Structure formats: C-alpha cells, structure tokens
Amino acid sequence: MQPSVSKALSNAWEQIAVNIVAVVLAIAVGLTVGSNPYIIGLVVILMIAASNRMGWHGVNLGIVSIIFILDAPPDQFLEHAISRALCIFIGLVVALTINRVLAPPRYKKNFRKKLYALVYDSSEFFLDSLKHYVDSTSFNSYEKVKPTLLEKQLEEVTELYEHAREEFSSKDKMQLMERLLELCRGFIERGENIEEMTRQRVKRRQAPDSPPQMGQGISKEFQNLLDYILVGKGILGALRDSLYLSFTYVPATPLQTLDQDFWNEFDLRMDQWQKHFSGVYFLRATMEVAVVATEMRWASKRMRSSYELSIKKNDLQPLEESKQFLQENPGVSGGPKE
Structure with missing residues (x-):
C-alpha cells in the first residue's frame, strides 16, 4: 500500500x-x-x-x-x-x-481545502505587512512577524499537491492550483521582505544619527503617501476576497484592482513628497516606498490572473448564493478589513 x-x-x-x-x-x-x-x-x-x-x-x-x-x-x-x-x-x-x-487515496478535497485556506492566510500576512510598514512611523521598536506557521502550511500543501495531482482531471484547472501555490509562496516571501524592511526603518529612525526632524513626526506629504498605501491595501483586500469567493461562487461584485488611475495618483503623491526633501537618508525612504509599491503591483497582477483562471470553472454556485454568502459574511465583502 x-x-x-x-x-x-x-x-x-x-x-x-x-x-x-x-x-x-x-x-x-x-x-x-x-x-x-x-x-x-x-x-x-x-x-x-x-x-x-x-x-x-x-x-x-x-x-x-x-x-x-x-x-x-x-x-x-x-x-x-x-x-x-x-x-x-x-x-x-x-x-x-x-x-x-x-479504497483509493483521496487527497484532492483535502488539498483544495488547505490550499484555499492558505491563500487567505498568506494574503492576510502580506496585507498586514503593508499596514505594519505604514504604522512604523509611530514605533519606537519593532520585532518583525515571522511566517513560521505559514511556511509549514505551504510545505504541507505542496506535499499534498504531489499526491492529489493524480486525482485531478482536465476540468479541475491544474494551472489554477499551480498558480495559487505560486501566489501563496509569493505572499509569504514578499510579506517577510516588507516585515524586515519595516524593522530596519524603525531602527534607522531611532538611531542617534538620524535627521533632527525624525523626532518631530513625518511631513504632511509623506503621510499622504502612506495613507494612499493603505488605500491600495484595501483594494488588494477586496481583490483577495473576490478571488477567495471565486473558488466556490459566481462573482457578485465588480473586480477591484490597482489600476492605472491608482498608480497615477500614487506617483503624484510621491512627487509632492520628494519636492521637499533630498539626501541619502531620504533616498533610502524613497527606495523603501518603491519596494512596497512593486510588491503591491505584483500582488494585484497575480491575484487578477488567478481570478481570471478561477472564474472559468464550470462548477460554481449561482449568483444568488454568492450574494447570500456576502450578506452572511460581512468580513468578506470586497472591502478593506481593518
């Protein structure tokens, strides 16, 4: 056996x-x-x-x-x-x-259940890392969050996939399963990178050689930029919820993504902040914001492509059940959850 x-x-x-x-x-x-x-x-x-x-x-x-x-x-x-x-x-x-x-081994159902849960949990870790970065201006110290449990879940799901792939047919969208595994891995790795960057940022702001204005809060322009990162986090949260619901239900709400309008506004706020500051110290802050923006852009594109693969399935529930699910689960409503 x-x-x-x-x-x-x-x-x-x-x-x-x-x-x-x-x-x-x-x-x-x-x-x-x-x-x-x-x-x-x-x-x-x-x-x-x-x-x-x-x-x-x-x-x-x-x-x-x-x-x-x-x-x-x-x-x-x-x-x-x-x-x-x-x-x-x-x-x-x-x-x-x-x-x-x-008594053939039945891994497919268990694999799907654990994979879908991992998609939600790993994306939550990524979204939380964005929130931690934005809030880091008020931290005196910071201990980064380590995704130890998520890494174990990813290892378990990957092992299940090796067994379950034999049970999948052409209707089961193997490409979607592989894309979701890649997405989970990316959420964990990128979230961990942002966590480490947040830790270094807090340490740098508290260092004795930091510029004098570091003890006086942050500029209005930079706060506007950080606030807009939270707007992007909310959009990514809505996109994650749409992706998660698409595994079972027909989409009931329009898909939200970080579109070109979002990035145009992001660039505008970035330019307004950079007009008032210069120097090596603020260059590092610029690089950090650029990294955060890159990771957010990656998350938006990957979740959208996964969503498009997911809605091609034929075994989804009717639209009415999707709306009922949204009413019964307001925490998964397509909006940001703070």
Missing part, C-alpha cells in the same frame, strides 16, 4: 523485480551449493549489492524470500519458492486493488 496510485504501481513493479531476482538467486544457490547460515548471509549480501546497483529500495522483501527459500529442506526448494512467489504476487495484486478500486 502506498500514498498514491502511481506510487503503488511503481512499488509493485519494483517488488516484483526484487522477488524474481531473489527467487532465482536463492534457487540457483540452493540447488548448486546447498544451504547453511553462511551461504544465506552471502546470498543476502549479493542481493543487497544487486538492489543498490539497480536503485531498488524494496530489498527487504527479497531478503525475506531468500531466507525462506534457503531455510527449507533440500527436497522442498522448488515448491517453497513457487509458494512464496505466489503469496507475494497475490499480496501485490490485493494491495493494488485496494489502492485503485476499493
């Missing part, structure tokens, strides 16, 4: 090969040389060497076959060998039948 049908098939063919080699080797040695503990040990060593040479991993069953055959009385070699081989082959057939027909 194996965790997937393909693994069961692969393991079955390997065990068949191992048993054939073990039976032939044991019979040949038993009929020509005889049998005693030393000969059994030597044949086992030869079997292990042959298995390593061929790259087989199921050598244990072959060793058992060798011992059973060579441990039999001389006049029962062939009968014992045939009996043992038949038992092994029958066992392989039974295991394959169970794996394939009676």
Whole structure:
C-alpha cells in the first residue's frame, strides 16, 4: 500500500523485480551449493549489492524470500519458492486493488481545502505587512512577524499537491492550483521582505544619527503617501476576497484592482513628497516606498490572473448564493478589513 496510485504501481513493479531476482538467486544457490547460515548471509549480501546497483529500495522483501527459500529442506526448494512467489504476487495484486478500486487515496478535497485556506492566510500576512510598514512611523521598536506557521502550511500543501495531482482531471484547472501555490509562496516571501524592511526603518529612525526632524513626526506629504498605501491595501483586500469567493461562487461584485488611475495618483503623491526633501537618508525612504509599491503591483497582477483562471470553472454556485454568502459574511465583502 502506498500514498498514491502511481506510487503503488511503481512499488509493485519494483517488488516484483526484487522477488524474481531473489527467487532465482536463492534457487540457483540452493540447488548448486546447498544451504547453511553462511551461504544465506552471502546470498543476502549479493542481493543487497544487486538492489543498490539497480536503485531498488524494496530489498527487504527479497531478503525475506531468500531466507525462506534457503531455510527449507533440500527436497522442498522448488515448491517453497513457487509458494512464496505466489503469496507475494497475490499480496501485490490485493494491495493494488485496494489502492485503485476499493479504497483509493483521496487527497484532492483535502488539498483544495488547505490550499484555499492558505491563500487567505498568506494574503492576510502580506496585507498586514503593508499596514505594519505604514504604522512604523509611530514605533519606537519593532520585532518583525515571522511566517513560521505559514511556511509549514505551504510545505504541507505542496506535499499534498504531489499526491492529489493524480486525482485531478482536465476540468479541475491544474494551472489554477499551480498558480495559487505560486501566489501563496509569493505572499509569504514578499510579506517577510516588507516585515524586515519595516524593522530596519524603525531602527534607522531611532538611531542617534538620524535627521533632527525624525523626532518631530513625518511631513504632511509623506503621510499622504502612506495613507494612499493603505488605500491600495484595501483594494488588494477586496481583490483577495473576490478571488477567495471565486473558488466556490459566481462573482457578485465588480473586480477591484490597482489600476492605472491608482498608480497615477500614487506617483503624484510621491512627487509632492520628494519636492521637499533630498539626501541619502531620504533616498533610502524613497527606495523603501518603491519596494512596497512593486510588491503591491505584483500582488494585484497575480491575484487578477488567478481570478481570471478561477472564474472559468464550470462548477460554481449561482449568483444568488454568492450574494447570500456576502450578506452572511460581512468580513468578506470586497472591502478593506481593518
């Protein structure tokens, strides 16, 4: 028995090969040389060497076959060998039948459930990192949030995917599953980068050699820029909610993205801030804002492409149920959740 049908098939063919080699080797040695503990040990060593040479991993069953055959009385070699081989082959057939027909492993449903949950959780971590960056102007110290649990979830979902992919058909949108895995990985990595950048920003602002105005708050222009990052965070949150709902329901609200109008306003606020400040210290702040903007642009594009793949599915619920879901779950309404 194996965790997937393909693994069961692969393991079955390997065990068949191992048993054939073990039976032939044991019979040949038993009929020509005889049998005693030393000969059994030597044949086992030869079997292990042959298995390593061929790259087989199921050598244990072959060793058992060798011992059973060579441990039999001389006049029962062939009968014992045939009996043992038949038992092994029958066992392989039974295991394959169970794996394939009676109790096939069902990973698809569990994989989807955990993947969709990870999409939401990892995106929440990314959106929170944006909020932490904006709020960092009021922090005296900051300990970045580490996505340890999310990384474990991603590892678990990736492992489930390797098993579940055999159960997917052409209707299940494998491309969407792969895109969502990439999206989750990106949310975690980029959110962690912003968290580290926030930690460094707080440390730099509290350093003794920071400009005098650092102790006097921030400029109006820069605050306007930070406020607009929060606007973008809200739009990304609405886009995430639309993507999450599209896994099950027909979209009930228009899709919100960071469109060109958003970035035009962002650039305008950026220019207004940069007119009043210059120098190496403020250059680093400019670079940080540029990094945040780049990550937000990435998130918007990736979620939109995933959304477009998701709504092509044919097994979505009616529009009325989508509206009912939104009414019953106001926290997932397409708007920012603070």
